[in-house]
């Protein structure tokens with residue numbers, strides 16, 4: 001069960017002639033890492049996945065859904081830990097029903113829950129996982145050092161893991177998923193239990209798993225917002241069904257909104273006047289303090305705002321595109337805009 005070139009990871013650090021065929025791989029939207037067709041999983045009391053069909057491209061893909069949406073079930077099926085009730089899936093081109101071993105040779109898995117033996121050090125544990133995956137002793141030792149260095153656990157690697165903080169444990173779980181140099185890793189809720197700083201550091205590490213080492217990532221979260229800057233692509237599931245599958249860029253750039261700020265040269269309340277005038281021009285402004293947020297309906301919206309504001313005798317101080325965040329797109333009611 002030796003995976004790929006056992007020296008590639010370490011060679012990346014010490015050898016300038018490192019094989020860059022996978023590192024710094026540009027994101028390729030048209031390459032499917034995982035292909036899922038009509039995947040269904042029924043438990044006696046609940047349907048965890050309901051005819052799910054989706055293509056997961058190369059790169060970092062966020063799998064987002066509320067608790068119980070079916071994320072862990074999907075990962076377990078793709079790993080071959082549980083069988084689907086119906087449907088098929090291919091991981092790295094291999095069929096989950098018939099080529100489970102090939103798939104497992106090429107993927108790493110970071111489980112959601114704490115699973116680290118407390119009396120064992122990180123170095124011993126990651127080394128063991130690399131050996132179990134089939135690496136020869138020397139390569140496993142080198143890879144263990146490299147992965148623990150990558151996740152920032154090199155200094156602490158000889159301490160028993162029972163004394164580690166949650167953040168340190170999450171990092172070791174990530175290191176063991178990477179130890180055998182897989183082509184793809186499944187990370188199940190890697191930011192669980194982390195404080196905001198720890199979460200940001202973990203998200204940066206995950207991003208670098210792809211940009212630095214060329215390992216594709218499927219990362220789950222119940223928090224849509226945190227995957228925005230980490231993921232190239234986002235798959236959203238709800239009740240085991242697909243809600244959305246889109247590139248992060250297109251998700252956050254759709255539904256454009258313009259921020260409008262005006263000034264009344266006569267000294268009155270220009271914002272109220274502008275609000276009234278824009279509604280009269282068939283736009284749908286929303287007011288937050290002295291700013292108006294106006295949804296873009298077509299390419300003429302800019303001109304309409306400019307002309308309407310000028311026609312109302314006001315000065316246009318600001319006409320600026322609002323940047324959308326993924327959380328807004330899935331929030332009920334009026335989104336809160338963050339510029």
Ligand SMILES: Nc1ncnc2c1ncn2[C@@H]1O[C@H](COP(=O)(O)OP(=O)(O)OP(=O)(O)O)[C@@H](O)[C@H]1O
Pocket residue numbers: 043044046047048065066067068069070071072073074222
């Ligand atoms: N082994 C099982 N037996 C019965 N029902 C299960 C089993 N595993 C999961 N479920 C149910 O399937 C549904 C989906 O669970 P799953 O763990 O996949 O969701 P999730 O999106 O990963 O949520 P969480 O983040 O809370 O783990 C839930 O209703 C859960 O209770």
